[in-house]
Amino acid sequence: GESVGLHLPTLSVQEGDNSIINCAYSNSASDYFIWYKQESGKGPQFIIDIRSNMDKRQGQRVTVLLNKTVKHLSLQIAATQPGDSAVYFCAERTGTSYGKLTFGQGTILTVHP
Amino acid sequence: SQTIHQWPATLVQPVGSPLSLECTVEGTSNPNLYWYRQAAGRGLQLLFYSVGIGQISSEVPQNLSASRPQDRQFILSSKKLLLSDSGFYLCAWSVWDSQGFFGPGTRLTVL
Numbered sequence: 001g002e003s004v005g006l007h008l009p010t011l012s013v014q015e016g017d018n019s020i021i022n023c024a025y026s027n028s029a030s031d032y033f034i035w036y037k038q039e040s041g042k043g044p045q046f047i048i049d050i051r052s053n054m055d056k057r058q059g060q061r062v063t064v065l066l067n068k069t070v071k072h073l074s075l076q077i078a079a080t081q082p083g084d085s086a087v088y089f090c091a092e093r094t095g096t097s098y099g100k101l102t103f104g105q106g107t108i109l110t111v112h113p
Numbered sequence: 114s115q116t117i118h119q120w121p122a123t124l125v126q127p128v129g130s131p132l133s134l135e136c137t138v139e140g141t142s143n144p145n146l147y148w149y150r151q152a153a154g155r156g157l158q159l160l161f162y163s164v165g166i167g168q169i170s171s172e173v174p175q176n177l178s179a180s181r182p183q184d185r186q187f188i189l190s191s192k193k194l195l196l197s198d199s200g201f202y203l204c205a206w207s208v209w210d211s212q213g214f215f216g217p218g219t220r221l222t223v224l
Contacts, residue, residue, distance in 0.1 A: 042217065
């Protein structure tokens with residue numbers, strides 16, 4: 001969409017703090033959501049996913065929250081480490097479009113030691 | 114296990130030259146395949162996606178084209194590159210009930 005041409009929003013945190021990265025998705029028919037982490041010069045890597053029949057899912061140090069009422073997705077990273085510094089993207093899949101993934105604009109997370 | 118390959122990893126091409134980037138997937142059948150472009154410090158722009166052999170959907174009007182000659186092969190092409198085609202090109206695949214998997218990307222510089 002149009003947001004891909006804009007500079008990405010940024011979030012700066014201190015090592016050890018918790019980080020919260022937010023994402024607004026566009027399609028109320030989306031049934032599956034994914035968070036990706038992209039380090040400089042590399043392709044995005046899967047972090048965690050959640051289906052629309054859930055509102056919370058936890059992984060190792062990460063939690064994804066889904067609020068379908070306001071079409072909002074968040075990624076919480078506990079005890080953020082310098083290695084968590086990267087760009088984070090959310091993606092949604094809409095069941096009516098052959099499983100096509102649509103990405104949000106991304107957020108740059110910088111963790112200061 | 115599933116693997117996705119892209120080549121070349123980096124490419125420097127003059128304006129007006131042709132382009133061919135290749136992506137191949139191993140370990141899955143009948144995947145959805147995607148080409149994304151990413152400018153420095155920007156988000157992912159979906160260029161093309163394909164749900165099967167010979168089926169290509171273009172998301173944005175542009176100087177590029179895509180083809181899927183085999184189930185697990187996706188090719189991005191251009192007849193004449195523009196300066197604005199520079200960027201980081203990512204191939205990805207997904208199936209109905211899974212996350213999307215990304216390749217390592219190709220860094221294209223058009224001079």
